[in-house]
Amino acid sequence: MHYEQLGVTEGDFYNRNFEKGAREDTMILNLGPQHPATHGVLRVIVELDGEYVIRAEPVLGYLHRMHEKMGEVKTLSQFIPNTGRIDYGHALGWNWAFVGAVERLAGFEVPERAQYIRVITTEINRITSHLLWWGAFTLDLGAITPIMYAFDDREHLLDILQMPTGSRLTHSSFRIGGVCTDLSEKFIETVRDFIPKMRERLPMYRDLVTDNVILRKRLEGVGVMDADMCRRYGVTGPVARGSGLAYDVRQAEHFPIYEGLDWQVAVRTEGDSMARYLVRMDEMEQSLNIIEQALAALPAGPVLMKNAPKVLWKAPKGESYFAVEGARGKIGVHLVSNGGEFAYKVKLRSPCFSNLSAYAEAARGTILADAVAILGSLDLVIPEIDR
């Protein structure tokens, strides 16, 4: 409003909307849309009193592609590649959520081997996603080296994931009723070799970065989110688990293969950015445990059910909801069908969307540099928020 009083009509719609509630003696600053710390095209408008953030408002939509509409104009099988492009960080999590919703609606039984392959590849994808976050987040905080280490490991894992999925980033190898390719002997061997190597790397990461005094001073006590705040905003995933909420969809919704394996849900109670950081570091170890056990127990058999749906297959009428624990939280797909080849309605529940909605409250009263640290600690993938 103070700009308008001065006769200045600067800024766009969102700036002018944000300025309506602004104080006279403050400065309004746009972080983004092209800002290195947003890892994509996210814009945050902040109102600053000196160094302190009084108010923050994320502006979305720069990467909006209307996947929900595409879900209504493509057949169910044709929509699978879209799911790999919603979140490029954890594409297989989205794959699984969508095919899971269709399978639940149709009452399909997925062959056991295919279920194991889904677990193994999704967990490898979770590690690649966490490594990407780890490198980029430390880069936000001013550490240049860790991303080199992170991408070293990540490239090896992407080589591995390329074997069964055929792609390095936008994986879409899950099918309604199974997966598209079986695991090769070479894949199994390479993963078996990689697990001990990765286990040696994780303590090095701890010595190099996690125990670093600069990192701890930047993150400890910064951006504290309590359990009630997580519930009010629907925050899930490592962010909620950093706030002491032991909620993991893999456990909460009784995923078949995970139930038989020995692994723990990583939880921290501090609720600050450091807790969220540590939860993700623990999760990489847990994912290695899951992959190792799942590989050892991998049964023989088909990887796709008999008479798996073809492109023009018609789903039965009704609705279903299927949730998966993605690298960033609870991925949900709500599917409504009127008995045609196309979905009548697809709702894509993005974990980052809900996690980011809590940001305005978490960043209030912090200094600007901490606000950037909090943004990074949420592990945002912008295309997933905008869908």
Add this chain to the structure above:
Amino acid sequence: MIDSLFGTIKVQYLVKCDPAKTGLAWSVFLAQSDLLPAVKLLYRANYFLEDLTAIDAKEGYLAVYHFDHIDSPGRVALRVLTSHEAPELPSIASVYQGAEWHERETTDFYGITFTGNPNPVPLLLAPDMTEHPLQKTEAQRAFLWDLFPPAEPLRAAADFTLLTPAAKLAETGEA
């Protein structure tokens, strides 16, 4: 659990679902005036908001609110109908602040107004855009009774006919 939690609310239709088949534990149809009291009860029972969307059907827009629980998981779907002509619902952002964005998104996609939303500006679509991309044409719309499979409700109001097929309704009307 939900039937006792909603004891004081006039529920139109309440079904206990099989989570293995639908992913839902409870499906609840409410009148618009009962939405906010029901949401407050869920908040006090420590539920969190998963998502919010709408289904465009012949009868109107059916807004769907999904909630889940951290300690005793089981998805609750609240459903409220609003008309095509004047789509308007009360905002629940005063209870669940996270609903603010979900409501703005639903306004973008369907044109439903959420009264009481603290910042009702477009979220994902351009501010000058007037179209609502997920609205269906009259020919594309299906009946709600056609989309939702028949179920045995635990509670159902006598005047609740949304999920009764039109043919059956005509029969009983004649009789």
